[in-house]
Amino acid sequence: MLEKEKDEKKVEREASLNEKVPPLQLSGLSIQDLQALCKELHQKIDVVDEERYDTEAKIENLCQKIFELKGKMKRPALKRVKISADAMLGALLGSKVKESVDFKANLKTVKKEEEKVRAADSAD
Numbered sequence: 466m467l468e469k470e471k472d473e474k475k476v477e478r479e480a481s482l483n484e485k486v487p488p489l490q491l492s493g494l495s496i497q498d499l500q501a502l503c504k505e506l507h508q509k510i511d512v513v514d515e516e517r518y519d520t521e522a523k524i525e526n527l528c529q530k531i532f533e534l535k536g537k538m539k540r541p542a543l544k545r546v547k548i549s550a551d552a553m554l555g556a557l558l559g560s561k562v563k564e565s566v567d568f569k570a571n572l573k574t575v576k577k578e579e580e581k582v583r584a585a586d587s588a589d
Contacts, residue, residue: 491499
């Protein structure tokens, strides 16, 4: 499977190169003709290199702009909002909660005497 894909890519590459760059016929050319052909090829190479450099510069510029845009986005500082537990439950659950919930009633109550006894036991 991979070899087949490689062969297909190779054929496509050769076909595109043949379209863009016709094969050279060097036989029967004089020295002046060869020199002119070399100059022409150098000019084509220079044009292609300039285009490649320009596209690389554009890509680099766009990457820098993207990086700058990502860096400029800052999260706003959140403000502390005082809201009662009833209002919070009402906002979260909607109109389902009609009665008030007393969270303090559900907390454990610890007596100071029990803390002293525990502290004494742990010290011994």
